[in-house]
Amino acid sequence: MPIHQCCPHSILKSFILISVLFVSATSIPRWCSAEQDVNNRFERGLRYLEAEQYDLALAEFQSIEKEFTTSAEISSLAQYYIGFVHQELNDLSPAASAYQKALALKAPQEVHGNAHLQLGIVYKSQGELPLAENHLKHSLTLLPAAAEAHTHLGDVYLLQRRFNDAESAYQEGIRLNPDRTESYYGLGRVAEMQNRLRQAMEYYDAALQRNRYLSQTHYRRALTYQKLGDKEQAAAAMTQFQRLKAYEDEMHRFREALYTNPNVPVLYIKLGELHETYDNLTGAARVYEAAMQAHPSYLPAYLHLGELFIRQRELEKAARAYEKAVKLAPDNPKVHIKLGVIYINQSQFEKAIAAFQQAIAVDRTAAEAYNNLARLYAGLGKEMQQAINLAQQAVALAPTPKHYDTLAYTYYRNAQYSKALEAINKAIAIAPNVDAYNKLRSKIQKEK
Numbered sequence: 001m002p003i004h005q006c007c008p009h010s011i012l013k014s015f016i017l018i019s020v021l022f023v024s025a026t027s028i029p030r031w032c033s034a035e036q037d038v039n040n041r042f043e044r045g046l047r048y049l050e051a052e053q054y055d056l057a058l059a060e061f062q063s064i065e066k067e068f069t070t071s072a073e074i075s076s077l078a079q080y081y082i083g084f085v086h087q088e089l090n091d092l093s094p095a096a097s098a099y100q101k102a103l104a105l106k107a108p109q110e111v112h113g114n115a116h117l118q119l120g121i122v123y124k125s126q127g128e129l130p131l132a133e134n135h136l137k138h139s140l141t142l143l144p145a146a147a148e149a150h151t152h153l154g155d156v157y158l159l160q161r162r163f164n165d166a167e168s169a170y171q172e173g174i175r176l177n178p179d180r181t182e183s184y185y186g187l188g189r190v191a192e193m194q195n196r197l198r199q200a201m202e203y204y205d206a207a208l209q210r211n212r213y214l215s216q217t218h219y220r221r222a223l224t225y226q227k228l229g230d231k232e233q234a235a236a237a238m239t240q241f242q243r244l245k246a247y248e249d250e251m252h253r254f255r256e257a258l259y260t261n262p263n264v265p266v267l268y269i270k271l272g273e274l275h276e277t278y279d280n281l282t283g284a285a286r287v288y289e290a291a292m293q294a295h296p297s298y299l300p301a302y303l304h305l306g307e308l309f310i311r312q313r314e315l316e317k318a319a320r321a322y323e324k325a326v327k328l329a330p331d332n333p334k335v336h337i338k339l340g341v342i343y344i345n346q347s348q349f350e351k352a353i354a355a356f357q358q359a360i361a362v363d364r365t366a367a368e369a370y371n372n373l374a375r376l377y378a379g380l381g382k383e384m385q386q387a388i389n390l391a392q393q394a395v396a397l398a399p400t401p402k403h404y405d406t407l408a409y410t411y412y413r414n415a416q417y418s419k420a421l422e423a424i425n426k427a428i429a430i431a432p433n434v435d436a437y438n439k440l441r442s443k444i445q446k447e448k
Contacts, residue, residue, distance in 0.1 A: 215248050404423050
């Protein structure tokens, strides 16, 4: 099961893009005449890695390594990613072997620096602390600005109870990256182990400000509060730990299911919904995006991502998600309607009109499409008789308060106040406590 050693956020696991290392299509040296093909293959392997399709990623990188054994730089980079995939799968011995092979070959400084970093992380996990320290220091020689290496070196020092060295390493990690959660957690552990409990609590709080989903931080806070004699706060922190630990365990179960059942895309949706339940919208978005990469024709992934962006008021991103959904499901009126509503909120009214018209074209019984188009026409002051006709059609298909309200609004905008009053009274009779309906009736009565 993946343990994501390279990404210490145990809950907010990022789908891995090794931005420090990955050499893009514009910067890979001209190793051979098939340069673009090599670039594309590395990028394909990374897409598999992002989507946690580890078997496919491993096969891609192994294929590159086998084909380009005579090119040290290509082979070294491929070996690095082979190690990385094994590390994600918690196969630490094969991971270490691949990293060692990457280091044995001539390669750019970034490749060797990251290989040393990941090898240090592997050895730390295996309890080989002197080896871990050695490789992490080598990593910092090659990549002096790598905050992650300082943090892991701090962990090694902490395990060796070299508290001053650990504190210095964590502080350097924070200097290089003030938002790195694990550095603050490490400082909290140093302070707690030295019985500087108030200071430990400050560091734990600083860690949670940057990532509130770290269950282990809540656990350490609970124990620290116990030591301080604050039973109430200790109980609250322990409750939060138990809640997030359950979340973490459920997340890992879904990830295990995804790895063993890669052709069941609904598992991505279930995992994304789990993230949303815990208000982890960033994690949910990453899962839905991974689903789209792994299963490009799976409509629910686009719909869930679009809805998520709407919740976040990221309307441009939401529109892009639904535009892709429309291409996948051109005969689905609900998708056209939702896209039209997004366009309205972006003030892209012509696009909204086209979306509602398309919804009606594919489904003559789509009452909401008639209603929305009527409301939009009336609001824009155009096609006014058409707006009334559309609103009447919406009411005929579904006589709901919302549709009577739109009918009243179209009559009101056409100065047909008696008909407007009759329509809004029907809406109010069904839903008497809706403030907007009563306000519209007051406006109509005033004009009448």
